[in-house]
Amino acid sequence: xxxxxxxxxxxxxxxxxxxxxxxxxxxxxxxxxxxxxxxxxxxxxxxxxxxxxxxxxxxxxxxxxxxxxxxxxxxxxxxxxxxxxxxxxxxxxxxxxxxxxxxxxxxxxxxxxxxxxxx
Amino acid sequence: xxxxxxxxxxxxxxxxxxxxxxxxxxxxxxxxxxxxxxxxxxxxxxxxxxxxxxxxxxxxxxxxxxxxxxxxxxxxxxx
Amino acid sequence: xxxxxxxxxxxxxxxxxxxxxxxxxxxxxxxxxxxxxxxxxxxxxxxxxxxxxxxxxxxxxxxxxxxxxxxxxxxxxxxxxxxxxxxxxxxxxxxxxxxxxxxxxxxxxxxxxxxxxxxxxxxxxxxxxxxxxxxxxxxxxxxxxxxxxxxxxxxxxxxxxxxxxxxxxxxxxxxxxxxxxxxxxxxxxxxxxxxxxxxxxxxxxxxxxxxxxxxxxxxxxxxxxx
Numbered sequence: 001x002x003x004x005x006x007x008x009x010x011x012x013x014x015x016x017x018x019x020x021x022x023x024x025x026x027x028x029x030x031x032x033x034x035x036x037x038x039x040x041x042x043x044x045x046x047x048x049x050x051x052x053x054x055x056x057x058x059x060x061x062x063x064x065x066x067x068x069x070x071x072x073x074x075x076x077x078x079x080x081x082x083x084x085x086x087x088x089x090x091x092x093x094x095x096x097x098x099x100x101x102x103x104x105x106x107x108x109x110x111x112x113x114x115x116x117x118x119x
Numbered sequence: 120x121x122x123x124x125x126x127x128x129x130x131x132x133x134x135x136x137x138x139x140x141x142x143x144x145x146x147x148x149x150x151x152x153x154x155x156x157x158x159x160x161x162x163x164x165x166x167x168x169x170x171x172x173x174x175x176x177x178x179x180x181x182x183x184x185x186x187x188x189x190x191x192x193x194x195x196x197x198x
Numbered sequence: 199x200x201x202x203x204x205x206x207x208x209x210x211x212x213x214x215x216x217x218x219x220x221x222x223x224x225x226x227x228x229x230x231x232x233x234x235x236x237x238x239x240x241x242x243x244x245x246x247x248x249x250x251x252x253x254x255x256x257x258x259x260x261x262x263x264x265x266x267x268x269x270x271x272x273x274x275x276x277x278x279x280x281x282x283x284x285x286x287x288x289x290x291x292x293x294x295x296x297x298x299x300x301x302x303x304x305x306x307x308x309x310x311x312x313x314x315x316x317x318x319x320x321x322x323x324x325x326x327x328x329x330x331x332x333x334x335x336x337x338x339x340x341x342x343x344x345x346x347x348x349x350x351x352x353x354x355x356x357x358x359x360x361x362x363x364x365x366x367x368x369x370x371x372x373x374x375x376x377x378x379x380x381x382x383x384x385x386x387x388x389x390x391x392x393x394x395x396x397x398x399x400x401x402x403x404x405x406x407x408x409x410x411x412x413x414x415x416x417x418x419x420x421x422x423x424x
Contacts (some may be wrong), residue, residue: 004121004125005121008121008124008125008128009124009128009161009165012128012131012132012161015128015131015132015135016131016132016135016154019132019135019136019138019139020135022139023138024141025139025198027139029144029197029198031144031186031189031193032139032144032147032197034186035138035147035148035151035186036138036157038151038178038182039135039151042154042155042158042178043162045158045170045174046158046161046162049162049165049167049170052165052167053165053166057166058166058179059166059167059168060166061133061168069131073134073165073167078142078167078169078170081167081170082169082170083171085173085177085178086173087176088177089177089178089181089182089185091176092175092182092185092186093185096185096186096189097189099189099193100189100192100193103192103193103194105187108194108198109193109194110198113144
């Protein structure tokens with residue numbers, strides 16, 4: 001139980017990263033590959049936030065005076081992940097627009113068929 | 120608490136595997152949005168309310184909408 | 199064949215990641231810089247939300263680069279999807295009455311909520327990025343409910359450019375009044391009030407407008423002629 005108590009968030013992040021890599025490496029459909037990229041992104045973000053957590057911690061916000069600053073979670077990973085999420089959606093949108101353009105050109109989203117057609 | 124978190128993480132991993140299995144791309148996108156939504160709840164449990172808010176509004180709502188628009192403009196079923 | 203190679207690769211990757219994850223303790227104090235930001239953040243920046251003070255004050259230059267990435271991605275998307283050929287206008291099936299009325303009823307409330315989120319970014323959880331995303335989801339609702347409505351491209355581009363320009367100009371004013379880019383030159387005020395923390399609320403409002411109009415224009419570019 002103590003193993004689960006201390007590593008459960010790491011297990012979740014680890015599982016998401018592996019599933020994301022599996023989708024990217026195995027699938028042939030371009031939109032499926034982009035979905036895998038999004039899942040991988042979520043896994044890395046979850047891992048960074050769980051590294052910054054402190055047992056029995058509070059959020060790093062002084063919403064009322066007299067909060068004990070000794071048990072506040074680390075604000076630096078939170079700031080990094082906040083910007084990473086916004087960049088992630090922009091990159092996904094750019095990748096999807098390229099996929100739409102490829103579909104209009106080749107008439108398929110299958111990466112093998114696109115490779116066979118040459119142009 | 121630990122039971123709730125374990126349940127959520129198992130559900131999240133099932134969602135991720137389902138996104139890999141489904142042939143229907145709309146279903147796969149909905150499963151990926153479920154992963155993002157549960158990740159937002161986990162961020163809240165990890166005392167990161169800012170990140171939870173960003174993940175819930177961007178990851179679960181906007182990303183799913185963008186994917187669905189893209190699927191509508193291409194093919195729905197994986198071949 | 200390909201699947202077998204992939205699974206072997208993933209097993210090697212899993213072993214490597216799990217060995218290194220076991221070395222990182224969960225729930226312990228790790229960095230000193232985070233401790234410093236928590237202890238000194240209120241006196242140095244005036245913002246009670248420490249994440250905001252890290253994003254906009256200690257690492258403000260980083261945020262400027264991040265906004266540039268978002269801007270370039272939006273421009274690239276527009277450039278990739280723009281065609282010379284005018285697509286024939288298909289007949290748009292109108293939304294049902296419930297959806298139409300509900301979207302029009304909810305849209306102003308969503309805008310007010312998003313604005314609240316980014317104005318109070320230095321006091322409560324939230325800020326420009328979250329507020330901008332909420333505003334963009336309000337516009338997405340309008341696209342779903344009122345199918346033939348479109349945003350004004352010129353106004354959206356203007357708001358986006360003005361938001362970025364405000365950020366850079368405030369940074370340059372820091373060079374004028376003091377010694378470095380993005381210096382917090384306005385008075386800090388008392389903590390936990392709306393008019394405090396110097397330049398942080400102004401920059402967050404600019405970021406809110408910029409992110410909101412940028413995400414809306416991304417949705418507009420994608421949804422067009424579909």
